[in-house]
Amino acid sequence: MILSRRTLAKGTIATAAAASIPAQVRAADAEPIRIGWLAALTGPLASPSIGFDRGVQWATNEINAKGGVRGRKIELVIRDTQGEPTKAVNATQEVISRHKVHAIWGPTNSGELLATTPIMARAKVPSLVAGVVNSLIDPVKFPNAFRVTPANSQWDEAVRNYAMKVVKAKKVAVFGDATGYGTAARDDSVAGFVKAGVEVVYSGIIDPALPDIMPEVLRMKNAGAEAIIPWTVSSGLAARLMNARAEANWNVPIVGHPVLGTGEIGKLVTKPENWDKVYIIGYKSCSFDATGKLPPRTQAFVDAVQGKMPLQDTSLWWVVSGVDSIRLIAEAVDKTGSSDADKIIAHWNTLKDWPGLYGTYSFSPTEHNGYKTEEIVMQRANSARDGAFALAPGYA
């Protein structure tokens, strides 16, 4: 065979190209797994993100201390969104375009997520969603977005089931605060109760700035309500409700949003007993049973972080949800051997009963709401210890 100069040149280029492929693959394999962590770490909505952040940092350090995922360290690209959708949008674009993150966790409130989810979908970046608004999840419009917390419809169902099956209320008073969330949640809740055959004897929207809500509470009482279902994120309004219920000598249960169990309420109720018979949405994974024990997986985590991470000033579910999210991303890279967006998304679409600390997640190509409704329980609002709560009456 006669070797011409042209053939030699072609062969040399082809050999060089072939030799360079493994090098590129090796370079990709060695680069860190970059996770965009968009959190409202300051500002009025910071409390959840501070809790999530403790879990995120813990899981990242734990994985990196063991050598990373297939030798690749996890690198967090953290941006403080301050709870503002405009800042969240800028941060999302920055972590995608400049830092070329492999996956995104956050933002962690629905207002910011409504603004950022379409951006992440356009860039096809795998994202884990921790917002309750139903419309955030749509496997057709947002095939990259997977919800790792319950949707609002699941919360609604849990509250309704408890009011009907445990409280055995035939008549309920449902109200929301005068915010977009409060109004929408009140409407959904009323529709759910009516559909289930429960009489809604009071349905209202209450301004959280009202200094006294006794007139509203008297209207609920006069209407014969057997349970109060508040949909509010205002601790002031929640505490006023409890105080007015006590002053009206009315002892019906209050069943609703987790804000009813925040530490602020304890400072605002005029008597500690005003906080009795208040039940909040919670999770099996973060509930003490009758013997005061958490489920084994969560208990093991709490024991592991004891003395190393404060839990008294936050909600345990925020922390363990942060841990789960980092582990979900890390496991996807480990199982697929790649941090390619398509492979991570394809892997998550096959998850079935993935055992996390916060919940057991399942996804499919047509269902990206991964949290199971049966893992949502009601808890006693005034029973907080290490960020967890005791189960409400009625659970075995």
Add this chain to the structure above:
Amino acid sequence: MLAAILAAGIAVGATYALIGITYNLMFSASRVMSFTAGQLGMVGGVLGALFIGRMGIPIIPGFVLALAGCAAIGVVTEFIAVRPVLKALDQHLYVLSTLGLALMIQQFTAIEWSTEPQPFPRLIGVVSGGPFDEKFWLPVVACAITVAGLEYLYRRTLVGRAFLAIAEDNFAARALGLPERNLRVASYALAGVVGGLAGFASGELLLAFFANGAMLNFLGFVPVALGGLGNNRGALIGGLALGIFQQAANFIVGGVFASVAVFTVFILVLLLRPQGLFGAPVARRV
């Protein structure tokens, strides 16, 4: 049931009236509607909770310190938001300057204090619960003392008459040798004290919450408009009427409809009597 609604209605009404009087005090000295009035109420509650509840200072020194803090804010308002725009009153620049200062006060409180409502300490603790709880009668007592004190000041003291003189005609008062600028500063300090007293006395009802300022700004303005600008007795009656009507509307129609009812009546009153229920039409020179 009626007692509970009335007690809360009169209490919030007295608070609105005090904020209305705060507006009047600042207006009569400078012809400026200062939108820091509601924020003074908010700060009174926050400082009371800070000094007494959080720092553990005894009630009376804590009360005096809270009012002194509010008086200082009143003086600062005069210096930075009112004095620079007095020469251009007809351009209404004070709307922007006082509103800007009000927003600064609110945001500063949100950052340094809390964005969540905080408890206000029990001050006396004689009757707990029911319509005779101190959270209902304290604002009423504070309002009564303020109105009586201002009547005494204006009618029986030389300083009070000097206040009235500059309110009536500040050019003539200055021509007579009255220290108009110092009296204006004193008037703003007094407004600070009254606004702070409103927030302090109603602290157990409204809680120490940064967002109370905007609410008081708005609802405290209603008695001023109803009672007639500059008329303290009108503000008192307007405030009490507003509080009782608001609570009654909350009970009868409830929720956001109550606000609609309140402002429907407010607009109707102003349509029928633009000068307010107790104000006299202003004579116009021709």
